[in-house]
Amino acid sequence: MEKKSFFENISEIKENIRDYLETKLSIYLLTGFQKAVKASTVILANSIIFFLFSLALFFVSAAAAIYIGDLMESTVLGLLVVGGAYLFLGIVVYFFKKQIFSRIIISFLSDVFFKDDDDELMPGENKK
Numbered sequence: 001m002e003k004k005s006f007f008e009n010i011s012e013i014k015e016n017i018r019d020y021l022e023t024k025l026s027i028y029l030l031t032g033f034q035k036a037v038k039a040s041t042v043i044l045a046n047s048i049i050f051f052l053f054s055l056a057l058f059f060v061s062a063a064a065a066i067y068i069g070d071l072m073e074s075t076v077l078g079l080l081v082v083g084g085a086y087l088f089l090g091i092v093v094y095f096f097k098k099q100i101f102s103r104i105i106i107s108f109l110s111d112v113f114f115k116d117d118d119d120e121l122m123p124g125e126n127k128k
Contacts, residue, residue, distance in 0.1 A: 039112050061086070 004012070061082050069078025093100065 035113055042112050 065078040065082040066075065067078070068081050069075035072078060072081075
């Protein structure tokens with residue numbers, strides 16, 4: 001077995017430390033990229049769902065306004081009733097926005113960023 005000099009050992013340790021740090025940096029970059037992709041995917045999916053629900057709500061609101069307008073024999077009054085209901089709902093949400101949204105957003109983002117990927121099983125996988 002060949003003996004290495006002190007300087008060769010130091011040089012080898014330096015290379016090992018450099019490799020270790022590069023590997024750690026790569027792991028952190030990949031983890032960050034994975035979290036960013038996961039967050040982007042969740043945001044995009046939720047945006048599409050929000051758009052579709054908004055579209056459905058628009059048509060349901062229009063139908064409700066027409067129905068209420070037929071009951072009151074004035075389409076304008078039906079539109080005013082539905083608009084007033086949304087105005088009232090908007091005012092309530094405005095005054096309670098911190099209580100409503102802060103918990104939801106914190107819960108949502110903590111699930112996205114802090115949930116381990118090991119906890120999410122793919123279909124057909126068994127937990128070890």
